[in-house]
Amino acid sequence: MGQIEILGIDPRCLVTEKLKAPYPLPFVSRRALKRVKERLAIPKFCNCCGGPVRLVNNMEIYGREYGDWPYAYRCEHCEAYVGLHPNTDLPLGTLADCATREARKQKKDFIPLIATQFNGDRNAAYQWLADGMGIEKRYCHWGIFTAEQCDKAAHFIAKKLRKTT
Ligand SMILES: [Zn+2]
Incomplete structure (x- = not known):
């Protein structure tokens, strides 16, 4: 809203x-x-x-x-x-309502990605995620994502993981 x-x-x-x-x-x-x-x-x-x-x-x-x-x-x-x-x-x-809190927990899949795919470079990782989601990097925070955005991010992250394993 x-x-x-x-x-x-x-x-x-x-x-x-x-x-x-x-x-x-x-x-x-x-x-x-x-x-x-x-x-x-x-x-x-x-x-x-x-x-x-x-x-x-x-x-x-x-x-x-x-x-x-x-x-x-x-x-x-x-x-x-x-x-x-x-x-x-x-x-x-x-x-965050109940659904959003649940959806934001998907952040847990992003954290290891920062280390394994971006050499621990948080900035680069968030920039990549922002680009993938089509949003500005300053809006790329799990704490402000809607449930829908969390799902979109999670989908994008899963794709990246599939590609590299
Ligand atoms: Zn309310």
Whole structure:
């Protein structure tokens, strides 16, 4: 739903006073914000269903706090969610519903390909995948792929593996 926009480094990096942390985050670290070179806007509405999105402790999702930075953006309507970059309020990707989360797991077949086919050159591997999928490289992230795009990527990866084995 809607065009994904990849933004540059968060301008709050330049602010000198303590950053405001949205509930329930304990803080937002300027240094951590600076590490996120390609940023997605903070979601207000769900990219799966258009429902309202709330920042939550991921206890609401998993039943207990999970991970070192246990927060997520979660759709109140369809329960799609996405985690946050550590120590920030920035989403790791777009919200994923159950089908999308499942589809994104196909990334596991891509990781070994980076080593075996691209000598560990992540850039080259992602460029190849982007070209194959007909998208710009900056949009070539499993964290923002739709389920359909994941399947397309997986298909392309399988073809590459067949060709070289
Ligand atoms: Zn939703």
